[in-house]
Amino acid sequence: MRTLGYYDGYLGFLSEPQGMTGRDACIVDVGAGTAAFSEAWVAINGIPIQTTLIEPSPAMLESGRAALRRRGIEPRTVQAFLGEAVLEPCEVVLAAHVIEHCPDPLVALRQMRDLLLPGGRLYLVVSKPHWCNVIIWLQWRHRTFQKNEIMGLIQEASFEIDRIYDFPSGPPSRTSRGIVARRAN
């Protein structure tokens, strides 16, 4: 994903004004993969108090750990699927291109909400319908979400939507949408 421009896309998404500083936050990157999303978070916001990677693949987890170590961070790594990990709630949950791989997206969003303190923020990147995603689907069998569908699911999971981000260029602009949502209670 890094070589296709998603790391740069994540930088743009996270650079938008957001009203809080990452330095004071504990962050959890769900479905972290190579940790491109949390690495972009660190590049924009600085080193968080604590960084946790949740990821079922040991190889991905090791790759994510190595990427963050290069930035001077020793992440906590949790080899698990979303919902299996029991963690203390944090200020920020990052989840890029992961709910489309989860069995039930509403359950996944509720599990992400439970990882957050009240008022904590979810930074979600999610696949949208586009022919590029058809090609990706042939390999990964992931889901895509219409804008209204994902917004409805996020609200049903007890989030308030802060903003929606349209990636301006490259593959992310065709495949993905960014959403920032706040845990309502």
Ligand SMILES: C[S@@+](CC[C@H](N)C(=O)[O-])C[C@H]1O[C@@H](n2cnc3c(N)ncnc32)[C@H](O)[C@@H]1O
């Ligand atoms: C498309 S990759 C995205 C990786 C990374 N977030 C990024 O944007 O570069 C999806 C990742 O989600 C992980 N994954 C799949 N199902 C998951 C689940 N139920 N819970 C947590 N992670 C999951 C996969 O192992 C994979 O690393």
